[in-house]
Amino acid sequence: MGSNRFQKREVRWWHSLVWPVAGLALLLVFNLLFTEGFFRVEIRDGRLYGVLIDILNHGSKVMLLSLGMALVIATGGVDLSVGAVMAIAGAVAAQLINKDGLPFPVVIVAALAVAVLAGSWNGLLVGGFKVQPIVATLILMVAGRGIAQLITGGQIITFTDGRLTYIGNGSLLGLPFPVWLSLAMLGLTVALTRKTAIGLFIESVGDNQTASTYSGVNASTVKFLVYVFSGLCAGMAGLVAASNIKCADSNHAGLFLELDAILAVVVGGTSLTGGRFYLAGAIVGALFIQTLTTTMYMRNVSADIAPVPKALAILAVCLLQSPKLRGQLGAIFSKKPA
Amino acid sequence: MKLPVSARYIPLFATALVLAGLYTLGCVSFDNFGSLRVLVNLVGDNAFLGVAAVGATFVILSGGIDLSVGSVVAFTSIFIASVVEKGMNPLLAIALALVLGALFGTLMGLLIRVFQLPPFLVTLAGMFLARGLGFVIAPQSVGITHPFFLERISEGLAIPLNDRVSIPFTATCYVAIFLVALFVAHYTKFGRFIYALGGDEQSATLMGLPVARTKVLIYTASGFCSALAGVIYTFYTQSGDPASCVGLELDAIAAVVIGGTLLSGGVGFMAGTLMGVLILGLIQTLITFKGDLNSWWTKIVIGMLVLAFILLQNFISSLSRRVEKTS
Numbered sequence: 030m031g032s033n034r035f036q037k038r039e040v041r042w043w044h045s046l047v048w049p050v051a052g053l054a055l056l057l058v059f060n061l062l063f064t065e066g067f068f069r070v071e072i073r074d075g076r077l078y079g080v081l082i083d084i085l086n087h088g089s090k091v092m093l094l095s096l097g098m099a100l101v102i103a104t105g106g107v108d109l110s111v112g113a114v115m116a117i118a119g120a121v122a123a124q125l126i127n128k129d130g131l132p133f134p135v136v137i138v139a140a141l142a143v144a145v146l147a148g149s150w151n152g153l154l155v156g157g158f159k160v161q162p163i164v165a166t167l168i169l170m171v172a173g174r175g176i177a178q179l180i181t182g183g184q185i186i187t188f189t190d191g192r193l194t195y196i197g198n199g200s201l202l203g204l205p206f207p208v209w210l211s212l213a214m215l216g217l218t219v220a221l222t223r224k225t226a227i228g229l230f231i232e233s234v235g236d237n238q239t240a241s242t243y244s245g246v247n248a249s250t251v252k253f254l255v256y257v258f259s260g261l262c263a264g265m266a267g268l269v270a271a272s273n274i275k276c277a278d279s280n281h282a283g284l285f286l287e288l289d290a291i292l293a294v295v296v297g298g299t300s301l302t303g304g305r306f307y308l309a310g311a312i313v314g315a316l317f318i319q320t321l322t323t324t325m326y327m328r329n330v331s332a333d334i335a336p337v338p339k340a341l342a343i344l345a346v347c348l349l350q351s352p353k354l355r356g357q358l359g360a361i362f363s364k365k366p367a
Numbered sequence: 368m369k370l371p372v373s374a375r376y377i378p379l380f381a382t383a384l385v386l387a388g389l390y391t392l393g394c395v396s397f398d399n400f401g402s403l404r405v406l407v408n409l410v411g412d413n414a415f416l417g418v419a420a421v422g423a424t425f426v427i428l429s430g431g432i433d434l435s436v437g438s439v440v441a442f443t444s445i446f447i448a449s450v451v452e453k454g455m456n457p458l459l460a461i462a463l464a465l466v467l468g469a470l471f472g473t474l475m476g477l478l479i480r481v482f483q484l485p486p487f488l489v490t491l492a493g494m495f496l497a498r499g500l501g502f503v504i505a506p507q508s509v510g511i512t513h514p515f516f517l518e519r520i521s522e523g524l525a526i527p528l529n530d531r532v533s534i535p536f537t538a539t540c541y542v543a544i545f546l547v548a549l550f551v552a553h554y555t556k557f558g559r560f561i562y563a564l565g566g567d568e569q570s571a572t573l574m575g576l577p578v579a580r581t582k583v584l585i586y587t588a589s590g591f592c593s594a595l596a597g598v599i600y601t602f603y604t605q606s607g608d609p610a611s612c613v614g615l616e617l618d619a620i621a622a623v624v625i626g627g628t629l630l631s632g633g634v635g636f637m638a639g640t641l642m643g644v645l646i647l648g649l650i651q652t653l654i655t656f657k658g659d660l661n662s663w664w665t666k667i668v669i670g671m672l673v674l675a676f677i678l679l680q681n682f683i684s685s686l687s688r689r690v691e692k693t694s
Contacts, residue, residue, distance in 0.1 A: 154674075154677075158677075158678065159681065160681065161630055161631065163487065164624070164673075164677060167617065167620065167621075168670045168674050168677075169670070170617070171614075171666055171673070172666055172667045172669070172671070174666060175663040175665070175667040175670070179667070183663065288491060288495075301485050301487070302485075331502065331506065333499070333502035333506060333609070334499050334502050334503055336496065336498050337495070337496060337500060339495050339499075340493070340495035340496035341492075343488060343492040344489070344492045347478075347482070347484045347485075347488050347489065347492070348478075348482060348484070351484055353481070353483050354482055
């Protein structure tokens, strides 16, 4: 009996990937036919270069964010502060790396610790004080950039330390380092949530908090932990973002990336109402968004107009997820054969 | 036992207290802070935020959220600036912009209601869409040289108080719109429907209230208010800029929360939002007067205030639950 239920779960897992993969494939086919040089990949100095590699590289920030965001959304919440937390983590790292005598690991650990602290703040508000997630994380979203500005003294802090710039620009076995970082985090998150009971707890809290509380799940702690994890992911993404451009820009680091992360999670099949999450789907969703963005750049669409197709993508995905529309479509298709 | 009626007003009193405290602080600390000019500018400079916050109050009272506010303001401003510079009658351009804003809101409301989509996502898409469409109209800011904007609005319609200070037209607009909103929220059926919807949608439906119509109309009103804020913003800056007002929706939501409106809907006052807007403006003014404080303190102080008010509301609602239990 147990294996039977397990199989059911497996089926659902693959099923959730069908739509995002189909969307991604559609975009890639479009580019194969109409965008010249999209699939060209070459090896220079032992690392791969090409548009596809760029997509993986630039998409890794949203991939990292979407892992944390998927868990938060699974509890029925949302984390709007990830962009601001990215800015804070980048600011801390840039400030500390320029201080002589601090060992490199300390810099990284400090930046991630501050991000975790920011996440625990959100977690405390949502889990402890029962503040609505949108509002609780809105506070840090507004105030977070101010905090990052305070850390950097309002300036853009540049750095040249090779180890820190490696995080965003280095390559390992031919692929950019951020890609490996995202994959490692995906592996870690999957192991943590699917090989232990944590994933079940998260989904049960999102599905029905009252029922899960009566079954002995500590909903407050579960919520607290997912926001902490989201903070950690945002911290890593912040390090990658700062390292990419070799400076900490408090105003623009991670700006609007929270929206991309939410979109990636939703495209990946996770419903905003909570109760289920699909990590692989979120990763594919992040790649879908990055491919969409890159496609527009390659087709000379101005970066300013780029939000329009993005908005249409959100609406299309929402409508496809809407049970009402699905019901209506289902009715049409089931009538046809008769 | 029901909670004493006054409990509903506690957040409102707290807001008034903060407002009075900040104003007193300013007057004590700086010589010219109490002058009429500062007071008039406080209303005039924050008029567009205030009008946007009026729309946000309706939406939040109903238990929803509208993230498209800033983008719609920017879209309206660049739309008006572009078509007026191309030779369209300014009044016609303004009317057209208002209709577009209301239509945009209606469309979002329909998506939310008919397909049962979360308001958060739909208005997020609306935010991207309006922002991008603004850039489609004109990629850069457009200055307005039409005499209607330069002379009529900024000089002709300003109300002089004495020989040095006059009330700008934007402030007059804001006060007028606020009074209309106050009337709609507290003295019309539509206003009562909004409160009922925010209090408990299921009960509202069972009571036979027109929930579907109200829900769509709330977003229509919000879109209209955003467009109106855009018009006032255009008066204020005498130009249109597709990149302006990024994050204005957050300021508007912050003003609503500081004004004592419950984010879960159903409880709140239009007057609270007015005070919330003035508090945000006062913080800005204080930091400008101080001079040596960096402008990002504004964001941190606003964040802390929002937090304080949310915790206050939490405390009050848990208190009221306890009162209900013991009875």
